Amino acid sequence: MALASRFTKPVIVDEISTPICISCKRSIPPYEKAVAFLCPNCGKYVIWRCRRCRVAGVPYRCPVCGFEGP
Ligand SMILES: [Zn+2]
Ligand SMILES: [Zn+2]
Incomplete structure (x- = not known):
């Protein structure tokens, strides 16, 4: 597993000032x-989740690989 090395790469976020929650689109x-x-799963997409969805355990889906997780 070489997962750790992926996290050292720079990540491009288009709207860094106003991220969108992946679960509720807020x-x-x-x-x-x-x-x-x-x-x-793929390590290619930055998933943002608001506090509300994280606490509620709302599922998310990665738009790159289709991975779904809690
Ligand atoms: Zn949310
Ligand atoms: Zn993914």
């Missing part, structure tokens, strides 16, 4: 404690 304000992580 824009995430900067003051909200949202989480951002690379897709655990």
